[in-house]
Amino acid sequence: MIHCFQLKGYHIVLDTVSSSVHVVDEVAFDLIRRYEELPREELVTECLALHPEVSKAEIEECLADIEELRKERKLFTPDLYRPNVEKIAKRETVLKAMCLHVAHTCNLDCEYCFAAQGKYHGERALMSLKTGKKALDFLIANSGTRHNLEVDFFGGEPLMNWQMVKDLVAYAREIEKEHGKRFRFTLTTNGMLIDDDVIDFANREMDNVVLSLDGRKSVNDRFRKTVGGVGSFDIIVPKFQKLVVERKQGTYYMRGTFTHLNPDFVEDIKTMLELGFDELSMEPVVCAPSDPYALTEADKAVVMEQYEALADLMHERAKMGKPFTFYHYMLDLEHGPCIYKRISGCGSGTEYVAVTPNGDLYPCHQFVGDERFKLGDLDSGIQNLDMQAQFKRCNAYSRPECADCWARLFCSGGCAANAFHATGDLQGVYEYGCDLFKKRIECALYLKVAEQMEEE
Amino acid sequence: MKRIVTLKTRNLEESKKNGGCGECQTSCQSACKTSCGVANQKCEKASK
Numbered sequence: 001m002i003h004c005f006q007l008k009g010y011h012i013v014l015d016t017v018s019s020s021v022h023v024v025d026e027v028a029f030d031l032i033r034r035y036e037e038l039p040r041e042e043l044v045t046e047c048l049a050l051h052p053e054v055s056k057a058e059i060e061e062c063l064a065d066i067e068e069l070r071k072e073r074k075l076f077t078p079d080l081y082r083p084n085v086e087k088i089a090k091r092e093t094v095l096k097a098m099c100l101h102v103a104h105t106c107n108l109d110c111e112y113c114f115a116a117q118g119k120y121h122g123e124r125a126l127m128s129l130k131t132g133k134k135a136l137d138f139l140i141a142n143s144g145t146r147h148n149l150e151v152d153f154f155g156g157e158p159l160m161n162w163q164m165v166k167d168l169v170a171y172a173r174e175i176e177k178e179h180g181k182r183f184r185f186t187l188t189t190n191g192m193l194i195d196d197d198v199i200d201f202a203n204r205e206m207d208n209v210v211l212s213l214d215g216r217k218s219v220n221d222r223f224r225k226t227v228g229g230v231g232s233f234d235i236i237v238p239k240f241q242k243l244v245v246e247r248k249q250g251t252y253y254m255r256g257t258f259t260h261l262n263p264d265f266v267e268d269i270k271t272m273l274e275l276g277f278d279e280l281s282m283e284p285v286v287c288a289p290s291d292p293y294a295l296t297e298a299d300k301a302v303v304m305e306q307y308e309a310l311a312d313l314m315h316e317r318a319k320m321g322k323p324f325t326f327y328h329y330m331l332d333l334e335h336g337p338c339i340y341k342r343i344s345g346c347g348s349g350t351e352y353v354a355v356t357p358n359g360d361l362y363p364c365h366q367f368v369g370d371e372r373f374k375l376g377d378l379d380s381g382i383q384n385l386d387m388q389a390q391f392k393r394c395n396a397y398s399r400p401e402c403a404d405c406w407a408r409l410f411c412s413g414g415c416a417a418n419a420f421h422a423t424g425d426l427q428g429v430y431e432y433g434c435d436l437f438k439k440r441i442e443c444a445l446y447l448k449v450a451e452q453m454e455e456e
Numbered sequence: 457m458k459r460i461v462t463l464k465t466r467n468l469e470e471s472k473k474n475g476g477c478g479e480c481q482t483s484c485q486s487a488c489k490t491s492c493g494v495a496n497q498k499c500e501k502a503s504k
Contacts, residue, residue, distance in 0.1 A: 146479065338501075341476075351478070437493065
């Protein structure tokens, strides 16, 4: 299977199974597009009609190149992996990542919050140090030979339980060596409680810091405000700026959410850049279609256009020596994930679990609060093996709709939570999200192509 | 090739033999939390 698309003057061909990427001229583009559909003679005739300036010999030469790439398994590669999918679905997995809900409470009252203002439809709660330690012990005990273990301090707002976070990191540093592990911490925060102590500690101990800001002041303050209705922009921006200026190691992401009210989210990206941030992510809102801020079908065209505008902006800024990263356009074509990762995806419910303040285990943060998805707890471990098996089956091949999708090895079948919330089925397909995802991958591939072609 | 430039990409078929160590970052653990993409993760086998 191949995917042929044109973007910004480039003709790009992706070979789905090998993930090979080819930049071609119009003649090769037309030949490749129709290569498997037409007998050779008809293909040549059609190409001659489309490109009268090209000789038959040149077309034959191009066809020979295409055939060579096919033999090298860089074009029209047959699906080599499907036969092993059952094995992958039944594979032994170990735990390697945890989303630690250290605070089911929040000091902001964002209307669009999937976590219901941090409470996940339950009671306000803070995780105790005892439960936190138990969670890390559980992670180590269930991580097999994995060396790198990830823990995200998440909420609600984790800074509302900051001393516990610091104490837990100290505990982790005490125990990691004796177990041959390395903890990598992420802090995801709305910024309201950032102070010098948080900056110093986070910049020393957190491998990644995720900072929530939606961009323009008017956009940010529309949703991200205190219970009293005060917008957070003026409070958090100086704090984020100080944290980022002082950050000398590890990554950070300035992360925003865009909604029906700001589908022109590139303007928000520009605001982030003007404020001095350069590691950015913007996510489409996840909510019920009936919510007034849900992205609509009409918004989709705008968002698609915005993704292209974002690629333009990145390209221009890179040429000016002022590059920035956008999380979803980061592709490492040469040293990216192996085929196992590409098929098996995020590992929610199997390699990755969310832990609530009282120690309950869920497949990921987006299922927390929905009892049907509770996997178990820290005391008794994972008990709901039937539910876990359903998550283990989520992969690039588990949904029939993905069988003829060119992007399946980029998304691994997509987010199980989005699938469930959009369709009521873990094995459903959130089509809106798929459309946006595919556009992002096209733009990311275009940026890689432009970078290489301009180097040459 | 005159009309085709092929970018350097990881040989996925080869990675079937030497991949699967699982040391890479969990894809939703970074900056998305509301979506899933795996292609932007780095392979960490070498750093094991």
